[in-house]
Amino acid sequence: MHTILTEHDCSQAAGKALQFLQAGFHPATGWKDFWTPAGVSDAWVTAYTGSILAGIPCKEAQTLAFRAWSILECTQYHTGGWSYGHTVPMDADSTTWGLLLATRLGQQHSKRYQLALQALRPHINEQGVATYLHPAAIAGFMGIADYPHFEGWTQAHMCVTAATALLPPFREQLSGVLLNNQQPDGSWPAYWWFETAYTTALAVECLSADPSPQALTAVKRAGAMALQRLTDESGQLSPFSLALLLNIGLSAGLHSETVIRKGLQQLLQLQQENGCWKAGAWLRIPRPDDLVPDMTTPWQRWFGAAQPMHTTAEKLAGTFHIFSVDQHHYFTTATVLKTLQLYHPQQTHYTPVSSGIREDYPLSAANIAAFSRDGMIQLRQVFDRESIYHYKDRITALVAHAGQQEHSGRSSRDIRSFLRATDTGDTDKEIHAFIRQPVLAAIAARLLQTDAVRLYHDQAFFKLPGNNATPWHQDHTYWPVDTDQMLTIWIPLEDIAPDMGGMRYVAGSHQKGYLGDIDYLNNSPQALADFTDSNGLSVYSADNIPAGDVLIHHGWTIHGAAPNTSARTRKSLTIVYFADGARLAGITPATPSSDAEKQAAWLRDEDLRLRFPGCTYGDFAISLRTPLLYP
Ligand SMILES: O=C(O)CCC(=O)C(=O)O
Ligand SMILES: [Fe+2]
Incomplete structure (x- = not known):
């Protein structure tokens, strides 16, 4: 296949994606996605999507990112930090994405940033970053306060560690942890995702800025893994997986590889009429005592509780080992935007979003x-x-x-x-x-x-x-x-x-x-x-x-x-x-x-x-x- 991918193609696609995200943004709650037993996520999805938009140098993206931050500033727990959604206890992953958003907008001076940073610190140990720190809070929220086994959820998770490693205060400490945890195939494991490319893309983004020979080798191995999968699984990848594998390749400096260019073209072809890329981010909820969910089968898609659950045993049986997808497509679309941004970092010519309202007044x-x-x-x-x-x-x-x-x-x-x-x-x-x-x-x-x-x-x-x-x-x-x-x-x-x-x-x-x-x-x-x-x-x-x-x-x-x-x-x-x-x-x-x-x-x-x-x-x-x- 002859592949010419112009700057114009990318910027058109990004402009449409931006319009999609703009249309889906709610002024009080931001973006929502993923239906799980804990409800639908708003804060976490808003923080993730906002942090990607904050990295895009155009006015519409910056405005949306600022609005997302503005919401997070209002909805933060008074103890600092953010959570999956309304009423769910604070977690390290959502807090990390909120902090990344603030960092990319230059808001480190904000009181909320400082509070969140303090709340995040105790989650970090030599093994990495634990999503939850206090089993009691999350168990209470789930109505299984008498269940003591949260070892799976309170251990360090690489998918969270790799995101937290992008925060400047923790970069050095967590780069070392990442280097120790790369798998033989070049990937990093994920606790909350089936797709290991999620963790790997973040790890490579972090390590590609590290000049040490170990980091260089790790990035190369991850890049090779991504090229291999793009070749082997070509045509079968969801937009989410495709975007993440491309992110890995692009962060590893493999822009000119044919597989990468082909993958990007495929990605652009998968964009929908309304600017989105269809849901493909499969989030999973292992049982709180599950240390290695990759070994677990079977998984059920969450469609709500099959029958009423009252006892801890019923809740344990009914609400875990389930998975969910970003049904509104925001999470996947944001992830693809990141890919386009990595491919054309300096391009700011996104298609302007026309709102019908006058854009500027010539003030002298x-x-x-x-x-x-x-x-x-x-x-x-x-x-x-x-x-x-x-x-x-x-x-x-x-x-x-x-x-x-x-x-x-x-x-x-x-x-x-x-x-x-x-x-x-x-x-x-x-x-x-x-x-x-x-x-x-x-x-x-x-x-x-x-x-x-x-x-x-x-x-x-x-x-x-x-x-x-x-x-x-x-x-x-x-x-x-x-x-x-x-x-x-x-x-x-x-x-x-x-x-x-x-x-x-x-x-x-x-x-x-x-x-x-x-x-x-x-x-x-x-x-x-x-x-x-x-x-x-x-x-x-x-x-x-x-x-x-x-x-x-x-x-x-x-x-x-x-x-x-x-x-x-x-x-x-x-x-x-x-x-x-x-x-x-x-x-x-x-x-x-x-x-x-x-x-x-x-x-x-x-x-x-x-x-x-x-x-x-x-x-x-x-x-x-x-x-x-x-x-
Ligand atoms: O419209 C007026 O008569 C008073 C308006 C006013 O005081 C104001 O806009 O601050
Ligand atoms: Fe007045």
Whole structure:
């Protein structure tokens, strides 16, 4: 067969695979695969898939990998580490993949990374890495607390050891262990897999970076084994096995071997229409006392319990020596992506994923400088009118339902300032996507001059006819986040005319940071004039804003809005972003004195409780409610 495998072929295939993984990614749980008696795996599969994407140098893959990490940061056990899935006790394999993901994203400084590393350490001994450390926890989870024989599960496993060996802190120690455990045929054994190429691919990835003669020999032997199997089993290999054998060959430097090129071409031919490669990763669950599962027969595929199991004996008989496959194809597809990456490491030309949403807004250096000087900016035509009007209708329906008439927080004035609804994206899928679209988050990140931003919240502000002015205030007063890098994108949902209650900003006031209780500015126009005059600042009035434009203000910029004297409702949606890496904090003064300060402190506590459940001041400002939106 004549085999020409172009860069273009690989990058096309990888782009489609990426789209498949993107489509299957759930914002709260990541990817799920493998049905076993312990349920379906989310954390482990998400960590594995994410860690492969993190190694692919293109924007879509990096974004997905960051999202996966963001989920793992929220779902980690407080004792550190990750597990197979929801409610299953922590294990060394899932924890290793979580750590590999963090490492590849450069997140070693993260508190969760450090915690997981600590939790992993005790699993490592001279024999390698044990998946489970405490039989009691896992036996309790399985409902066989009285069964004492977990020697099989608490011994060192080469399939876990080879993955952990890829973590820089353990590489040296575990390379030695790997060298001692290579089989005569050049492979490494696997405990949780039928396919020894799983362990071998990881071992070779680790050892190929080791310049010692022993490592070199080991890698060569593994490479020869892979070539042999690719030849002998050609045409019978599942995409999973084929990808792993190719990984071994590629890590061993055998790119130009005909068998490798043929294998790659076969692999590309096996890609499905939707971008995936069909499930072929056979995960097995030996009995906890089984030390060498390769000797065990027979194995049953898990389709759920055949009959109800109550006693330990029934559970032992019914839930072990079973196997399962990655029924959603994510695990296999991620493994194949790794192969493509190894074949063309420097290629970043993956087919861009088209989402239908605008990808970029041409923000200029002058825009960024203006925002940093004024603490506010108006950006022209970020959206087209039709799409804004589409969202206007959806948001109007929602506000009518969920809106709350308010005095805008603090000032008890007779007439209310607006009708407000928070978290509008929670109940409407389209608004959810609109709020999370990358173009807005990218604008936020660039104006804040930071690498990554999270969503804080979204709120709709509808100023009804006759509603009062929005009092002057500083938003950040209400947000329990310690970074100054926060901003709001204020999106008019239709044209705003001068009598509808346009936004007002004290340009440059953000540079002063927290100004204390500034409610006195609302006492009279003179109070404000005195403040701006004595500080050399001026007020910017955004009176005529066409739909499609957006207004953006910094978290410390003093702002308000004029009353709505027209007969129309002024409709707007706001999205608040903050720089990733912030921690939860109150603002100074720690002891509020005025009523306004007391109320602000109460609102910060309230937001901490609502937006960062389970967190306290000092923790990282990370939660499922505040996802990373960029990159
Ligand atoms: O729309 C308004 O009138 C007030 C909006 C506001 O204060 C904000 O977006 O922070
Ligand atoms: Fe505000």
